[in-house]
Amino acid sequence: MKHDIVFIGHVCLDRLIPYEGEEQVGLGSAVYYGSMAAAGVGCSVGAITRMHPDDAGRLDPLCDAGIDCKVIPAEATTRMLLKHPVPDVDVREMSQVASAGFMQVDELPSFESRFVHLAGITDQEFTLSFMRALVDRGRSVSVDMQAFVRQVDEESRVISFADAKDKIEIVSLMDRVKMDAVEAQLLTGTDDLAEAAGIVASWGCPEVVMTHSDGVLARVAGKAYFEPFTNRSSVGRNGRGDTTFAGYMAWRLEHAPAESLKFAATLASIKMETEGPFRGSLNDVLTRMSKTDS
DSSP: OEEEEEEESOOEEEEEEOSSSOOEEEEESHHHHHHHHHHHTTOOEEEEEEEOGGGGGGGHHHHHTTOEEEEEEOSSOOEEEEEOOSSOTTOOEEEEEEOOOOOOGGGOOOOEEEEEEEOOSSTTSOOHHHHHHHHHTTOOEEEETHHHHEEEOTTTOBEEEOOOTTHHHHHHHOSEEEEEHHHHHHHHSOOOHHHHHHHHHHTTOSEEEEEETTEEEEEETTEEEEEEOOOSOOTTOTTHHHHHHHHHHHHHTTSOHHHHHHHHHHHHHHHHTSSSSOOOOHHHHHHHHHHHHO
16 A cells, blocks of 8 residues: 555444434544545545454445555444534534454554554544554654543443543654644643644644634644634534544645645535535635635
8 A cells, every 4th residue: 555645543333313403324433534535635545444344345435435445354343323412513422332442553454655644533443552653663643632532431332521641642653633622622721722732732743733613723833823614504514623634634745734724624614514524626625715815
């Protein structure tokens, strides 16, 4: 495998219960939303996941989008239950009904990639030793901090949100980290996004990306950038942050942080206007960007 970006993490089966409207069942996860977005704007993308072999066919939408999918066999496929109990789409109740288990370095297929993104959805996917091994192999690694803030109760399987005890070492290993406003507050103790980004950067990561309901902030080399979302509806809210960060990485391959952030916010805005992952094109994003610039 040789790609621009390789996403590593669980691809799960989501049961989504909205505040209003019909219940939905389908693919979910950061790997799913992120890889579809990056592939949609022309990146060469790989996805490495753990799941039960009987569910491998569930990856057909990714394969059809040109994503090079590799499955590590597991005893179960990760399954999530997501409920929106109030109209605010940022308020969610989550449970992990089943887990595919932790990623293991010795199980990874051979691959080459400019960026590697650890796109986890709970604390049941990545260990410190796994991350250290990837970095020691010379990978340019990023991580979604939801993979440590979202903590699964072993008995009830309910997901609670809490500070991550190894956060400083995790962040220090990474070239980039991604989180949302809730995760940022839990990790840093402040609800000021710019201040939180500065705190996270002080732990040793050169690029910090944080999403909020209004937009996305990046702190790179001591400078903060912000871009608003421009979506006209939020019917496709699920996967917003994963799509945003994928867009940022995709454009960051060849562009500066400010332009990459604008690209990411625009791509995510388009995605949020329809259910499911991003299914637009690079031209769709560039056209929307040009309109917001005028």
